[in-house]
Amino acid sequence: MALRKVLADELLLPFYYEKGTEQVVPAELFPGQDRVERAFDLALSTSYEGYNVFVSGPESIGRTLYTLRKLRSASEGKPPPEDICYVNNFENPLRPLYLLLPAGYGKKLAQDIDRAIETLKEDLPKAFESKEYEEEVARINKTADAQRERILQELTQEAQKHSLGVVFTPAGIRLLPLMGRRLVSEEELIGNEKLQEVYEKNLSAFEEKFREFMRELRELDHSVADQVLELRRRVAYYVVEKVFSRFEGKYRNFNDARNFIEKLKEEIVKNTDLFMFWHTSKGNLAVMRSLERAFNAFRVNVLVDNSELKGLPVIHEEVPTLQNLFGRISYTVEMGVLQADHMSISAGSLHKARGGYLVLRAMDLLKNPYLWNAFKKVLMHKKIHMAGGIMEDSILPYVGISPEPVPADIKVFLIGDPFLYQILSLYDPEFNRLFKVKAEFDPVIELSEEFIENFPKMIKKVITDEGIKDISADGLLELLKYAITLSGSRKKVSLLMGYIVDAIREADVISKNSKNISAEHIKRAIREKIYRSNLIEEKIRKAIQEGKFLVEVKGKKIGQVNGLSVYELGDISFGKPSRISASVYIGEKGVINIEREVELSGPIHSKGVLILTGYMGNKYGKDFPIHLSCNITFEQSYEEVEGDSASAAELIAILSAISGVPARQDIAITGSVDQHGNIQPVGGIKEKVEGFYKTCKVIGLTGEQGVVLPSRNYDNLVLDDEVLENIKNGKFHLYTAETVDDVIEIIFGMPAERFHKLVIRKLQEFHKKITKPKEKG
Incomplete structure (x- = not known):
């Protein structure tokens, strides 16, 4: 596939809903999580030691909800574990004894x-x-x-x-x-x-x-x-x-x-x-x-x-402190001395989960290293020790008790993110032995007909649980578009339901005088969410409009192109054009990355610039040596530059500077380059395209502006309605490219073969000048 212009109709999502959620039956679904299902099936079907589960995935994907639902289902119908009692040890009252009896x-x-x-x-x-x-x-x-x-x-x-x-x-x-x-x-x-x-x-x-x-x-x-x-x-x-x-x-x-x-x-x-x-x-x-x-x-x-249990216990400990997990011993003052006996002992979550399942967040445990180590000892030794004598902070004398440890047979499900799992696997030698099963949620799945059909059921479950009014058919479609937008691909969908639920809640507030939630309410809720977080983006746009950030979106310039960067600010990300300039002269230094020289270049960006040297040598240096020094930089950039998504733009700036052919300023470039001139896919396509569009809009749309991007990023074009409308009206344009030659054709307005000849001619001139014999005096 050579250079291709993308039409607006191609980017429209080809589906719709005929009815809203009024008649939909709610269902709690977790589509596309076969890996998690199989991990849970293994853990729940074995009693071997160490087959505890680390439930991995990003926040708001439903890790805890799925875990609790699965465990409650698995525990139903099974005989509950024994009751746990403590009785007086008449021979040694400071060492109360446990007593296990059938439930009830x-x-x-x-x-x-x-x-x-x-x-x-x-x-x-x-x-x-x-x-x-x-x-x-x-x-x-x-x-x-x-x-x-x-x-x-x-x-x-x-x-x-x-x-x-x-x-x-x-x-x-x-x-x-x-x-x-x-x-x-x-x-x-x-x-x-x-x-x-x-x-x-x-x-x-x-x-x-x-x-x-x-x-x-x-x-x-x-x-x-x-x-x-x-x-x-x-x-x-x-x-x-x-x-x-x-x-x-x-x-x-x-x-x-x-x-x-x-x-x-x-x-x-x-x-x-x-x-x-x-x-x-x-x-x-x-x-x-x-x-x-x-x-x-x-x-x-x-x-x-456990007399009221109908199956195995499923305990979700939301605040796993030492006392909440291991139990509590309450002391009373008698004649100026703190006293306790077996009746002073209270159960912790570990006691309550004995014989069943315990669910808790990994990060909450790890915040207290002592708690984490004590918790691991329970899993290793299968005993629940209570720290009855820890009263060092008391100013009164005390008589501490040390209850006999209760035997523990507990299946633990830790909730955490993939990065935390990697850290524990690498640096905690006991972690992999205790948590042999990893159940990892996939936050982005393929957009299928089955998912489109089940999506209203998932939304109905949310609005039923939240007590929210029903959503119209166009509102459902807008929510699905939002989920697809969050995935970053038109063929995929994001399962981060937290964002979807927030949009529904806020749309419900906006639609307080309406019978149901419509597409316009959903759109407004999403716009309001963005508005609350995009102050920095707005200030950057204002600075561009006032000319404080120098960006040209009209005309042509030699050795200058518009690259595209993405700013990640936690709750929001947005694109911004970056002016990349190159200057060339005769020399032997090759491509000099100014950001690297001043230690503002990340390793991936530095690698991308070095690859450009490989491309230049492979393309132009096979018949004669290249004598070239080239300085390349991101203008008005004052923070570290990382990533290789600007390497195509950097290469075009260098080639423009060598050939003397001016590059279009109304076309921004994104994509990385390999040493053979292939354009490779990059991330943040939506943000980059919309960022350049907004820049052109504040400066003034000419009808010629647009973005050239890797053809393999075609599916990532999940764009805002306003951008799609302007593409459809011919006021903004998108182009996909396979190779550097495709980018050359659109940026320089000439066949790539002809352009390469101009570059070679200039490089040959440099070679002749540096190799020309000096005249004798």
Whole structure:
């Protein structure tokens, strides 16, 4: 294909809609994402380690929406995972233990234990106040009293044999001397030294026997206390067994729960006094609150209750902080010390997602390196550790707990962009081992009949979810054109639905007094969006109009052409013509890139300029050496120049300067050149064409202006309606070129063969001048 003029009718999109969205059935569709479908199918069908998924794609393409929809569908009908509970570790309260129970049983166990505690608060005091208990205690004491009486009687008899009498005092048993049957008082004893001597002698003789009697009395007291304690234990155990027998049978098949209940009963029996104290403290709110905290030692903390789940859990953590992911331990102040127990533990997203799926944004994790490393450890070791002792910022002393880590079986879906995936793959040695599956969304797909048919369903889904009025048939067509425009090709369509949704929302605001949203509302919304962001573009156009930026769009100039640049400003990009000039003279320096010399040339631009040297040598230097020095630059350019899309324009400027043939200034050039003179496709075609059109418009349209572009960029001509209208009216023109020769014909207005001869003739003149022998003097 040689040089060809593009007609406006060729650029019109050949489709339309007959009706709007009123009768359309909404559908949530993700067309053209077979790669993502297959990646999800693999990840969801395997339980092998490391098959977590990195969902890659640009913002607003629907990564999170698709992921959640897919996971919810995959989780339906599957048995939910176990409930997660934490219980007191009676042997080491600072190390609470986890308890896993089938879904719904965690809440049942907690409720059963709570009811049992409330029942025991009444039943235990009643049991110890019962007639039977009091009679049994009285029997034990009566038997003990009889034994004590016997021992004391024997003690008295033995003491009398040693002339000693037994006296019972509040401080205990004392021995005093006997004189006959009379007991000598202490005052009398102190005043009679002879009596004291006899008394000491008798005491010494009776001391060992006295100790035996006292030991027997102590053993009797201990025996009575043990009997009473054993009685209390048996009574308490009977009451506890009776209360627990009402529900413990339902947990018989769950070993961990059964073992916990057995230990719990033992602990309640050991702490019967708590229930007695509760009974006697009724009405004292402060004491009762303190006792309630003590009763927490027996309770069950249901960390995750899956009783309402109909399938596997799908958790979307929108704010993945350390506490939101790993759970939280709440501390309370007791007597100036921060305290926590197993009831202070709250679940994190990792606990809630156990046995199912967790969805979160990769960038949110990576903002905190500690969080990222801790998160990876969960995936590697399959355990959820809670940082219970991190209280360094507290000014109060604290007692930290360290809960037993819960086993984790979680499939993670990280949402991120392709660049982030590359960075993690290259610089995180554990990433590829943990995320073996990449599900990458394609933001631009082929425009097919199927997509055109399904597009109204996708839009209907949006307006249904957003509560927006319906869109007319021409409005639908305008939205589709916008999606095609965003793709940058007339044969493709962009799936960045965020931009489409924004256009619909803003059009809805604009059309507040209309029944539905029309094409004009959509167009105005898009124009308003551009207007809000194109201040810099407008200022550049104004500077061109005022002559502060020198751009010529009329006439011809030697060694000067109009190239086209694209400015990327984040939310908007636009094209601007750049005056490229070249000057040539005899020398051996070749093509000198002035931008490179002053370090304003990017590597790709520098490469493009060096390729021009290759083209020049290949085209003109096969029969004689080229003696040429050429300076080439972007005039009034004060920032780095990057890219090779101006290399065709640069070559034309050089050839014009060599040949002396003036180049048209009303035709701008874009496209890169290879060493053989082929014009290669470049990016930003829409912006470049529209940028030159707007420049010509502010200076004045002549009807001759236009742009020559690579033929392989033909499909990228997705232009604004105003530009298309002026192309149709012959006020602006587009040309596609395959080779440098095609560009030469349009820019210089002569056959390429003839032009090349002019260049060769000039280069031969340079050669002769530099090789001409000097005349001898």
